[in-house]
Amino acid sequence: MSDRSLNNKSIADERSVLNLDRVVFIGRSLSEYMWMFNLDLTSFKDLEILDCPSGASSFVAEASGEYNVKKAIGCDLMYDNDPSIIEKRGKDDLEYMIDRLSKVPDFYDWNIYSNIEELRRARASSLRKFISDYSKKGMVNNSSKKYERYVKAILPNLPFNDKSFDLVLSSNFLFYYHNMFDYTFHHDSILEMLRVTSKEVRIFPIQKPDAKIPEYFETLMESINKHMNKKISFRIEKVKYDFRNGVNKMLVLNRDE
């Protein structure tokens, strides 16, 4: 864990950290994804990527648009709603998150965003880009093949065939909302992400809001490897995206076959 974890506060007490009472429908930008997942703009262009859950992130819109990746699809349990409903939920959740966060600013590192207003602007900009793309139903032509970029999915199930993607990205959901989803949910969701990728799954963060890795983490990795016939290797990488002090660890799972 980072030395800066929780600003060296002696109270590693979750009650003092941002505690949300629901999974918020907000989202980050493509450049924030590069930081969270240790990716770079050249290496991901030839990939078929699933962002899961994608929320109000502009990753898929930007990746399919200006960055022209081979394929980028986002899924989320909200994606069968009209754009107006999604937009309202995104705006409401952004204000809710900002309100909660403004009560505990010391638990954040204000280098990435210099203040709360800048954070709000960044999240609002991602929401706008996402809504604009989602409103067009996210249809693109890719080598004469049309596909929908925004697909409704409710984890731990995904409506995709085995090995449909090269890379599955999952941010700010698993592990972080540890108090809302149990071990079995994490186990089954990660197995499902591994099923739909041919190569790799990346999950950020693997820490709870207090920057601690859940106690069951090793058991979880062992069980997942067993279920995948011991054909999984994993590593933990420290990433540059360290906004919530010390919450900077990403899990990379590879299918060894």
Ligand SMILES: C[S@@+](CC[C@H](N)C(=O)[O-])C[C@H]1O[C@@H](n2cnc3c(N)ncnc32)[C@H](O)[C@@H]1O
């Ligand atoms: C905080 S957002 C993460 C968005 C994006 N990955 C990011 O890092 O900015 C979490 C998302 O999880 C979605 N969600 C919650 N439970 C889910 C489930 N069981 N299956 C699929 N999505 C779910 C919510 O709708 C929400 O959009």
